[in-house]
């Protein structure tokens with residue numbers, strides 16, 4: 219059997235291809251390493267999901283190696299299993315999109331032309347995208363309808379141009395405390411924006427509306443309201459999905475990928491034939507698969523005669539901060555403790571800003587309540603104000619007071635992680651996974667510019683918390699990479715010497731290989747990636763429909 | 773410094789960094805400290821149960837079965853072997869410290885002597901990490917879904933007026 223198309227990885231990058239191509243009548247196969255879960259399989263067991271990490275592989279079986287580059291150029295190697303450091307996010311049908319919080323922002327027109335607008339930065343490989351915001355806009359709009367994005371458009375300086383006036387779904391219900399946030403922003407002359415979410419506020423699209431379960435990020439959605447690749451796309455199409463299928467190698471001749479090799483759960487190897495192969499195993503694993511698929515035509519890895527595969531890995535730069543609201547300082551106790559309702563406020567006033575007459579690309583700040591996870595909240599109380607570990611009655615009292623008479627509002631800053639020569643994916647020479655394949659190595663480096671921008675933004679967020687009367691305000695901006703917000707490694711671009719993929723996300727060096735997860739992104743924008751991953755994947759799907767039509771009619 | 777990674781930023785990351793510190797320590801410490809005769813002589817679970825009450829006295833009032841939860845952790849498929857070994861070794865080192873200062877193992881000491889020992893070990897890197905790790909599992913037991921058997925009738929959740937997320941699990945994940 220020869221499939222029209224074989225997709226490796228069923229997450230946000232792979233699912234739109236499966237959805238569009240199977241709905242267009244093509245014979246689609248998805249190979250997914252993880253298991254299949256349905257709405258009824260998901261629950262809010264903090265121990266299983268967040269502490270024993272049920273949705274990601276055990277590190278003794280599959281791990282990463284991290285080579286961290288310090289400011290002085292020295293490199294420290296960490297074997298992930300020894301340091302419990304990993305970049306797995308969600309191995310299951312629908313990938314990590316099942317576990318996302320669904321904070322959805324579009325990239326903005328200038329994000330597509332960072333180099334032309336803001337200029338080069340020393341030590342960073344900043345480039346313009348080969349497509350523009352206008353090219354992607356119709357797909358952003360399509361996602362709003364197909365996946366379901368809710369929100370309310372508020373006009374502001376950096377609002378991106380839209381082909382429709384507002385979101386197709388009204389904003390989710392918010393906690394009464396947001397009113398104080400809006401007032402604080404007003405007095406600071408900041409523009410408070412309702413955060414768009416990939417969450418249905420009401421029953422639609424054959425899915426249930428949000429139940430305000432209070433446990434959204436990190437958890438699978440039991441109602442189907444969250445716009446995961448599984449609930450929104452894979453469950454609504456006829457693509458064949460083989461689960462627990464780990465693709466370990468792609469075979470090729472000098473022009474085409476000819477076969478995908480995968481192991482099933484019993485480690486029996488299988489072969490798949492298809493006309494077109496799409497890799498969407500999430501940024502790091504996609505590069506790893508190509509690097510592990512070297513052969514006589516591509517001795518450095520598939521489609522890597524340019525040496526570009528794995529290069530220019532990026533993450534979301536920025537960091538987090540928080541402030542506490544206590545009963546003593548806030549009269550609206552009942553509203554503060556309302557469970558379930560979202561906070562959903564963002565600031566984008568400094569998406570671009572000037573400092574000392576220099577124009578900077580800034581970013582986005584999202585505000586949200588601290589995650590409801592009770593165990594993780596209690597463990598944050600283990601230290602006193604001097605940073606000393608406490609226990610006994612003192613600890614009991616602190617946990618009880620802080621968790622029952624106050625609530626923490628957090629913020630998350632998103633700015634560009636500048637791509638550089640030092641941040642890339644390779645495969646480790648020494649360590650193999652349970653399938654006997656070399657594990658992915660993440661070579662880490664954060665450009666100092668990122669911290670400067672992140673700090674600028676975080677200071678603005680702190681001002682809002684101060685204005686609102688929060689206590690215990692803290693912030694942490696660093697170059698520690700959030701493993702779930704990862705992109706790059708197989709840049710798209712016009713020049714085959716400096717990019718892996720062409721404008722349609724097809725490998726320059728092979729006729730039928732595509733990569734459609736966030737690997738294609740040469741720069742990341744200053745927003746979380748998933749809306750852009752979805753939109754780009756729908757864009758590529760459109761190209762693939764016409765390409766397959768042409769192939770099949772030939 | 774407290775990080776509050778919660779929404780889009782992966783909470784997994786926060787845990788990683790803390791565990792990360794511990795692991796760095798773990799590998800060196802295991803080599804440095806010799807095995808002790810005491811280890812065989814002192815009942816490990818009895819010591820653990822007492823340490824747990826000393827670390828978070830509320831568990832007695834709430835009737836949390838924290839020590840049986842820890843034995844579940846010591847056999848959990850998803851808990852790293854290094855972590856299990858560190859938990860066990862910590863009991864040994866705690867007792868070595870108790871014998872050094874009071875000539876008796878931990879369970880034979882008075883309440884104030886035990887608190888002294890905890891203070892002493894908390895000043896050492898392994899001790900700080902061990903207490904932190906023990907506290908983490910005590911809190912897990914106290915605030916776990918009742919399906920795990922440690923937090924009977926959800927007493928720990930009621931203590932913190934916490935409303936569990938729905939749907940709750942139908943079976944424990946072991």
Ligand SMILES: Cc1cc2nc3c(=O)[nH]c(=O)nc-3n(C[C@H](O)[C@H](O)[C@H](O)COP(=O)(O)OP(=O)(O)OC[C@H]3O[C@@H](n4cnc5c(N)ncnc54)[C@H](O)[C@@H]3O)c2cc1C
Nearest residue numbers: 227229230231251309313314318319320321465735746748
């Ligand atoms: C807790 C959390 C919160 C998040 N919140 C947000 C948010 O609010 N907003 C936002 O925009 N983004 C958020 N994200 C990020 C979002 O989930 C990702 O951007 C998105 O899912 C990435 O899509 P992907 O297709 O690259 O990878 P995934 O969706 O992870 O899919 C990759 C799939 O490939 C499979 N796979 C890997 N290797 C192989 C192989 N060799 N063979 C077969 N299959 C393979 C994996 O098992 C996985 O299912 C969050 C993520 C997490 C974990």
Ligand code: SF4
Nearest residue numbers: 428429431434439444
């Ligand atoms: S029901 Fe709503 S809050 Fe709960 S997981 Fe789904 S989208 Fe998130």
